[in-house]
Each structure stands twice: as structure tokens, then as C-alpha cells.
Amino acid sequence: MSRLLxxxxxxxxxxxxxxxxxxxxxxxxxxxxxxxWQTLVQVLEQDVGVGVERMQPVxxxxxxxxxxNAGVVAGHRVVISRFRxxxxxxxxxxxxxxxxxxxxxxxxxxxxLYFEGAGDLLGFPDTWFGGYRQRSDIxxxxxxxxxxxxxxxxxxxxxxxxxxxxxxxxxxxGGELLYVPSAFDAYGLAAIAQRIPEEQRLAVPEDEAxxxxxxxxCVGKHIVxxxxxxxxxxxxxxxxxxxxxxxxxxxxxxxxAAKCLTLALD
Amino acid sequence: xxxxxxxxxxxxxxxxxxxxxxxAVQETVFxxxxxxxxxxxxxxxxxxxxxxxxxxxxxxxxxxxxDAPSQARIVVRAHSSRLLAEILQAIQPxxxxxxxxxDCRFEPAPAEGIFPDDFYATTHLPTQxxxxxxxxxxxxxxxxxxxxxxxxxxxxxxxxxGSVKAGDLIVTGREGIRVTPxxxxxxxxxxxxxxxxxxxxxxxxxxxxxxxxRMLKLRAGYRQGQAGTKVLLAGGPAIVHAGGRQALTWLxxxxxxxxxxxxxxxxxxxxxxxxxxxxxxxxxxxxxxxxHGHEHHLRTINRIRAIGSIHEAVRSGVITEGIMAACVHHxxxxxxxxxxxxxxxxxxxxxxxxxxxxxxxxxxxxVGLALLVASTLHAIATGNLLPxxxxxxxxxxxxxxxxxxxxxxxxxxxxxxxxxxxxxxxxARELGWRL
Numbered sequence: 221m222s223r224l225l226x227x228x229x230x231x232x233x234x235x236x237x238x239x240x241x242x243x244x245x246x247x248x249x250x251x252x253x254x255x256x257w258q259t260l261v262q263v264l265e266q267d268v269g270v271g272v273e274r275m276q277p278v279x280x281x282x283x284x285x286x287x288x289n290a291g292v293v294a295g296h297r298v299v300i301s302r303f304r305x306x307x308x309x310x311x312x313x314x315x316x317x318x319x320x321x322x323x324x325x326x327x328x329x330x331x332x333l334y335f336e337g338a339g340d341l342l343g344f345p346d347t348w349f350g351g352y353r354q355r356s357d358i359x360x361x362x363x364x365x366x367x368x369x370x371x372x373x374x375x376x377x378x379x380x381x382x383x384x385x386x387x388x389x390x391x392x393x394g395g396e397l398l399y400v401p402s403a404f405d406a407y408g409l410a411a412i413a414q415r416i417p418e419e420q421r422l423a424v425p426e427d428e429a430x431x432x433x434x435x436x437x438c439v440g441k442h443i444v445x446x447x448x449x450x451x452x453x454x455x456x457x458x459x460x461x462x463x464x465x466x467x468x469x470x471x472x473x474x475x476x477a478a479k480c481l482t483l484a485l486d
Numbered sequence: 487x488x489x490x491x492x493x494x495x496x497x498x499x500x501x502x503x504x505x506x507x508x509x510a511v512q513e514t515v516f517x518x519x520x521x522x523x524x525x526x527x528x529x530x531x532x533x534x535x536x537x538x539x540x541x542x543x544x545x546x547x548x549x550x551x552x553d554a555p556s557q558a559r560i561v562v563r564a565h566s567s568r569l570l571a572e573i574l575q576a577i578q579p580x581x582x583x584x585x586x587x588x589d590c591r592f593e594p595a596p597a598e599g600i601f602p603d604d605f606y607a608t609t610h611l612p613t614q615x616x617x618x619x620x621x622x623x624x625x626x627x628x629x630x631x632x633x634x635x636x637x638x639x640x641x642x643x644x645x646x647x648g649s650v651k652a653g654d655l656i657v658t659g660r661e662g663i664r665v666t667p668x669x670x671x672x673x674x675x676x677x678x679x680x681x682x683x684x685x686x687x688x689x690x691x692x693x694x695x696x697x698x699x700r701m702l703k704l705r706a707g708y709r710q711g712q713a714g715t716k717v718l719l720a721g722g723p724a725i726v727h728a729g730g731r732q733a734l735t736w737l738x739x740x741x742x743x744x745x746x747x748x749x750x751x752x753x754x755x756x757x758x759x760x761x762x763x764x765x766x767x768x769x770x771x772x773x774x775x776x777x778h779g780h781e782h783h784l785r786t787i788n789r790i791r792a793i794g795s796i797h798e799a800v801r802s803g804v805i806t807e808g809i810m811a812a813c814v815h816h817x818x819x820x821x822x823x824x825x826x827x828x829x830x831x832x833x834x835x836x837x838x839x840x841x842x843x844x845x846x847x848x849x850x851x852x853v854g855l856a857l858l859v860a861s862t863l864h865a866i867a868t869g870n871l872l873p874x875x876x877x878x879x880x881x882x883x884x885x886x887x888x889x890x891x892x893x894x895x896x897x898x899x900x901x902x903x904x905x906x907x908x909x910x911x912x913x914a915r916e917l918g919w920r921l
Contacts, residue, residue: 362519
């Protein structure tokens with residue numbers, strides 16, 4: 221059974237602005253955030269049938285809820301993130317601690333190499349893709365490639381709204397790719413096209429892209445997707461996926477949705 | 487993808503920005519990872535070109551399997567350090583990291599005239615050494631010398647082996663030394679297109695026309711006191727024998743030549759012609775030997791020795807015309823280097839080879855064009871003293887001389903296989919000489 225790491229949003233709020241979505245005056249409604257998060261976890265556990273590991277939230281670390289940025293896990297090995305912004309850097313020790321307590325081999329990259337975990341590194345079984353320029357440093361990928369023995373194709377993220385790769389690039393279990401073409405330059409699009417045939421590339425409509433259509437969680441034939449993306453849902457349904465729509469508006473205020481709130485452990 | 491990448495690689499050769507200076511600044515960057523299929527390498531190379539820089543791809547290792555990463559070392563060049571900095575800043579986010587160089591190493595010379603064992607031998611290309619983190623231009627660039635360092639003043643200069651003193655700090659090894667290949671010159675003349683090919687079939691006229699254009703520009707600059715505008719001619723006695731004397735005299739009088747390197751013979755036969763109308767005893771106009779003509783050059787040398795100097799011989803009116811007279815009248819710097827077969831020699835001929843080399847080295851400073859005409863010995867010696875950035879024309883009936891010069895690896899060395907007199911006459915005519 222697939223397992224995901226999550227962190228309850230007890231302390232989730234907007235304390236700082238480190239991406240174009242965050243506005244301190246656009247305050248999170250805590251009760252709504254908690255209920256949206258609980259629905260998400262419920263859908264994952266009950267409808268999709270994945271195991272969910274909850275880590276302890278920490279006061280003063282509002283973004284600990286976005287566990288996708290904890291690091292990258294393969295087998296019993298994890299490489300912990302090195303956040304670009306100091307605001308999130310304090311999360312690193314808590315993520316590392318959780319993995320250590322759960323028996324993982326915990327690795328870190330050298331201090332100067334920014335790398336924001338599964339938010340910027342995702343892909344298919346053979347090929348991983350790494351988003352760089354906004355948050356992660358491209359130079360982290362050769363090291364991760366060596367650690368995990370995987371090919372990592374770097375993709376430059378050219379639109380600040382899609383500041384992590386998982387906001388514009390979502391590999392599906394059947395080999396299809398849900399993506400936002402405008403988030404990449406011609407080199408990135410050519411590199412994607414070389415790895416993923418045209419019939420497998422599913423471009424998300426622009427208006428749904430900014431409602432985080434790509435920040436979806438795909439487990440087997442299930443896709444948990446933020447509410448407000450009907451055309452994307454029909455697109456993946458036409459490929460045989462079962463969609464689960466979850467309202468995640470409170471988290472979008474911070475620039476994240478379903479995928480950002482989870483980290484695949486297996 | 488492959489097409490994009492190939493285009494990026496191919497287009498490098500086409501790029502030679504108009505108005506670029508002779509040398510460029512450069513920095514080596516290293517790129518690694520899955521840089522091929524991701525087109526990151528192509529993107530970096532395209533970025534360099536689009537911003538107006540150029541590059542050389544060195545040590546490209548393509549991963550043999552999909553998982554294996556690739557590496558590329560890229561030398562990035564730009565016409566100014568500001569542009570270079572901008573390019574480096576633009577490619578850095580794509581992982582192109584500047585290779586951290588180390589300082590150069592240096593050791594004291596163990597004794598007078600002896601370099602440390604592992605001394606660095608120079609090329610004739612612009613060279614920098616890294617001292618305490620900063621790149622310092624090596625002064626007096628010339629091939630086959632050592633580099634002497636003054637760390638306190640952050641300066642470095644070339645030094646011939648024979649001139650080194652015990653304790654001089656001499657650069658050793660190869661670390662922290664940067665040699666800059668020449669960028670193509672902005673001028674679209676024969677020097678700009680030079681491919682170091684020497685051929686007797688090469689049409690001479692367009693080459694000579696280009697040289698003349700250069701000389702006109704240099705003369706204008708020289709008259710305005712601009713640096714690097716001197717024209718040097720190193721020549722052998724064949725200039726006189728073959729009938730190029732008048733043309734060369736005119737070129738000097740018209741202000742096109744500012745430095746003359748020659749030996750005892752050119753001077754002796756030029757003044758022999760002035761005094762007797764012969765060259766090595768042959769009547770220059772009649773074209774046959776005259777009675778006791780073989781003595782003429784000896785009598786000439788003896789006469790000048792009696793007077794004391796060529797300058798005095800000209801000033802006193804003994805020598806009234808010709809190359810030597812023109813040089814004295816127009817204040818052309820002359821270095822006459824002796825050989826073991828010399829008669830006399832004439833006063834002023836430097837018979838100590840190392841001293842002659844030093845005297846020539848002093849006079850090549852500020853030279854912007856060198857004409858090496860009909861003298862293997864002086865042509866090669868002068869070629870060795872010149873930095874690669876100085877355009878050089880080598881004229882000889884024997885193709886081996888221009889070939890040897892062209893082999894120095896500079897695309898600014900033009901070789902012409904033709905006789906000295908024809909060359910000088912054609913050149914003078916291009917510049918307005920009317921006999």
C-alpha cells in the first residue's frame with residue numbers, strides 16, 4: 221500500500237510572502253483550512269486507500285504543512301531539502317528528525333545547494349525531472365542523480381507563479397503527463413517531448429493551471445485534484461482515471477494544493 | 487533536440503562580433519549532469535552566443551548510459567570583462583559554474599642564467615597569471631621565455647633565460663596561467679582571413695594591397711603619436727641585389743617604415759651601391775661584374791669604419807642616398823645584428839648575439855606591423871620576438887621561411903613566396919611610388 225507523509229495545519233497561516241500567491245492580508249481562515257485538510261486526508265485514506273503518516277506540527281512553522289518539500293524519498297533513503305528562503309529553512313530539522321525516527325537513512329546536500337524536495341523533483345519510474353531556477357539549484361540534480369541512480373532531466377521554471385515543478389508538472393501512473401506548457405521554455409518543452417510522446421502529454425488549460433490543476437496526487441488510477449478544474453478532470457477521466465475533487469482554497473492562498481500537502485514515502 | 491544542439495555548436499565559428507578587439511577576456515565554466523537530453527548544454531551555449539560571446543567546448547564527456555551524467559568544460563569569451571561577467575551571470579543559474587583557478591606557482595631562480603627546473607615556457611599569445619586571486623597580464627609577451635613575478639607590485643614580465651638573476655621569482659608549472667587565443671581582428675583584410683597557408687600560387691596583388699592599406703592607417707596613427715603604430719622591416723641584402731633598394735628607400739622617406747632590423751650585409755651593400763653603383767661588385771644598372779668590383783663592399787666597410795659610424799657618413803655627405811641615408815635622415819631606429827661570416831663589420835653592428843637580441847627586443851615595442859623580407863635569419867629572430875597580436879608579413883623566394891613563420895600558429899602571419907624587389911616595388915607603388 222502507498223504511504224504519504226502529511227502534517228496537520230494547526231499552525232498554518234500566511235506569515236511571510238515568498239511566492240506570488242502569498243499575500244499576508246489574504247489571511248487563512250483556520251477552521252476552513254483544517255476542514256479542507258481533513259477532507260483531503262479522508263479522501264486519500266478512505267477513497268484512494270493509501271496509508272497516511274502524520275507528523276507533529278510545530279508552532280511558528282506555518283508551511284510545515286507542505287510536506288512535499290520535506291525532501292525526496294526512494295526506498296529507505298531520503299535527501300532532506302535545503303530551502304532557498306530562510307523562512308522555511310527551520311523546517312529542515314523537523315523533517316530530518318521525523319525520517320530519522322522512522323528508520324530512514326537521512327542524507328543532506330552541501331549547504332549552498334538549494335533543493336526543495338519532491339516539490340521540484342518528480343517523474344516516472346526511470347526518468348525524473350527536476351525543476352530549477354525558482355527554488356532549487358540545478359547543481360543539486362547531478363548529486364541527487366548519483367544518490368538515487370536515476371536520470372534527472374532539469375527543467376527551467378520560467379513563470380514565477382509556477383515556482384515549484386509540482387505546480388505545473390504532474391506525472392501520472394499510466395505514463396501520461398499533466399502539465400502547463402507555458403511554465404517552460406522551448407528547451408524544456410523539447411526535453412519533455414523527447415521523453416514523453418505527444419499522445420501522453422496532457423496540457424492543462426491556462427485558467428485551471430492557476431487553480432493548481434497540476435498539483436494533484438495520483439495513486440494508481442486515482443487522482444485527487446483541487447476543486448475548480450473540471451476540464452482537467454474530464455481530460456484525465458478520458459484516460460481512465462478516477463478523479464476526486466477536494467476544495468483546497470485556503471492552501472492555494474499560500475501557493476499550494478493537494479500535491480504540496482503530501483509526500484510519497486514509497 | 488540534437489538539431490538544436492548541433493546548431494549551437496556549429497554557429498560558434500560564425501560568430502566574430504564586428505569591432506571586437508584583438509584579444510578577448512575569458513573564463514572557463516564547468517557543466518555537469520543530464521545536460522544533453524535536457525538541452526541544458528544547448529541552452530547555455532545559445533545564451534553565450536545570443537549575448538554576443540563566443541565559446542570553445544572542451545572535454546565533453548557524454549554519459550554512456552541514460553543514468554550516467556555528462557560533463558562539459560566550456561571556455562567562454564567576450565570582448566570585454568563586463569560582457570563576460572554578464573554572460574557568466576546569465577549561464578550560472580543553468581549550472582555553469584566558473585572553475586576556481588588556483589594562483590600560479592613560482593620559485594626563485596637557482597643561479598644567474600638558470601631557470602628553476604619546472605619553469606613555464608611562454609607562447610607568443612597574450613598571457614595572464616593568477617597572483618593572490620587576481621589575474622595579472624604578463625608584460626612583454628614573446629615566445630620561449632620564462633615569466634618573472636613581482637608579487638609585491640602584482641606585476642609579471644617575460645624574461646629570457648640568459649637574463650635571469652639568482653633569486654628572481656620565476657613561474658613554474660601550469661596552474662594559474664591563462665593563455666588567450668587571438669580573436670579575429672576587426673579588419674576584414676588579408677590578416678583577418680589568414681589561415682596560415684603559404685603558397686607560391688597565392689595571388690600577390692590583393693595581399694600587397696591589404697598590407698598597403700594597413701601601412702597607410704599605421705602611418706597616419708604614427709604621425710599622431712598613437713601607440714602600436716610602428717612598422718618594422720627586417721631585411722636581408724637580397725633587397726639590394728634584386729633591385730628593391732630604391733623602393734625601400736622611398737618607403738622609408740615617405741614615412742612608412744619606422745624600425746629596421748638587418749645585418750652587416752644589407753647596410754654594406756646599400757652603401758656600396760651609394761658609393762660605387764654596385765652590389766657585391768655587380769653593377770646595379772649594367773647587371774654585370776665590374777673590374778675589382780668584389781672589393782667594393784670591403785672598401786665601403788673600410789671607409790665607414792674610418793669615418794666612425796653610418797650616421798656620420800650620412801651626415802658628412804659621404805653617403806648621400808639609399809636605405810641607410812634614408813634611415814638616418816628620417817630617424818628610423820636601426821638594429822644591425824652581426825654573424826660569423828661578416829666582413830668588417832660596419833660600425834654599429836652588434837656582434838654579441840644576445841646583445842643584438844636585447845636591442846631588437848627593445849625596438850619591437852610598439853610595433854603594429856612587421857615586414858620580414860628576404861632574410862631567414864632576421865625573419866625568424868624577429869618572428870620569435872613578436873607577440874602573436876602583431877600582424878606579420880614574411881616575404882621570401884624560399885617557401886620554407888614563410889612556412890616556418892606561419893607555423894608559429896598565429897593567423898596574423900601572412901607568407902608571400904616572391905622575391906624581395908618585386909614585393910617592395912609593388913608595395914611602394916600601391917602606396918604612391920612613381921619611378
